[in-house]
Amino acid sequence: MAPCKMEQIDLNLCGLTFDNMKIGICSDHAGYEWKTDLVAYLSGKGYEIVDYGTNSTESMDYPDVAHLLGRAVSDGTVDKGIAMCGTGNGMAITLNKYPKVRAGLAWNEDIAALVKQHNNANVLVMPARFASFETALKMVDTWLNTQFEGGRHQRRIEKIPIQN
Ligand code: RB5
Numbered sequence: 001m002a003p004c005k006m007e008q009i010d011l012n013l014c015g016l017t018f019d020n021m022k023i024g025i026c027s028d029h030a031g032y033e034w035k036t037d038l039v040a041y042l043s044g045k046g047y048e049i050v051d052y053g054t055n056s057t058e059s060m061d062y063p064d065v066a067h068l069l070g071r072a073v074s075d076g077t078v079d080k081g082i083a084m085c086g087t088g089n090g091m092a093i094t095l096n097k098y099p100k101v102r103a104g105l106a107w108n109e110d111i112a113a114l115v116k117q118h119n120n121a122n123v124l125v126m127p128a129r130f131a132s133f134e135t136a137l138k139m140v141d142t143w144l145n146t147q148f149e150g151g152r153h154q155r156r157i158e159k160i161p162i163q164n
Contacts, residue, residue, distance in 0.1 A: 024078035026052040026065035026091070031084025031128035033057070034136055038082065041137065050078050066094035073122055074100040081123035082140065088127035095123050099161060107131050112139035113146045120148040120157055 023042060027035040032054055039049050052068040054060045062085045072078045073095075081103070083091040088105045095103035104121030106112040107130060115121040124143045126136055148154075 020048065021080065022048045022050060022078045024050045024052055024069045024072045024081040025083070026054070026069045026081070027084040027128065028054055028062040028065065028086070028090070029057045029059050030086035031126070034084050034126070034128045034133055037133065038136070038140065042140070062090040063094045066091050069123070070095045070098040070101050074098045079122075080144075083123055083125045084128045084136075086127065086129040088125045088130075092125045095125065102157065102160070106139050106143070108135060109138045109142050112143045116143050116146040117149045118153045118156075120153070 025035055025039060025042075035051070035054075039051055043049050050072065052072065053065045066083060069078075069081045069083055073081045081095070081101075083095060083103065085091045088107070092103045092105045095101050101123055102119055102121045103123035103125050104115030104119050105125045105127070106115050107127055112124065115124065121143070124140065126139060128136075131139075
């Protein structure tokens with residue numbers, strides 16, 4: 001890796017992030033191995049990671065950890081979240097119960113980009129039994145480094161909450 005120079009504008013070019021972003025992460029047993037490796041990967045890039053479990057490959061119920069992450073994203077304890085289970089659906093369904101959470105399921109790099117560009121997903125959900133870990137790393141990097149497009153997509157996400 002090339003040495004970093006102070007005058008570089010985009011510090012991400014150094015492979016590190018300096019914006020102090022706090023990312024919450026959770027998985028059930030199906031996503032545990034991905035979670036362990038992602039915590040190491042993202043910590044190595046300078047992100048602050050809060051791990052909400054699970055802590056082994058022993059079978060457990062995904063809502064038990066999804067609620068911890070959903071609450072943390074909603075109350076601002078973390079800036080963003082990453083969640084994994086076998087299909088991703090259990091995590092996404094549970095997380096999206098929280099009004100401030102937009103949890104988007106992605107299974108390839110293009111969808112990981114679109115879920116940020118169009119839906120401004122603040123939680124990335126991935127299916128640990130239906131993608132490779134290599135793809136997961138690409139999805140995470142893409143989602144973190146893609147910008148929300150706003151405009152018509154802002155209008156659309158504003159229509160998501162149930163109107164009373
Ligand atoms: C666990 O077997 C599986 O049901 C879970 O990981 C997930 O796919 C649920 O949505």
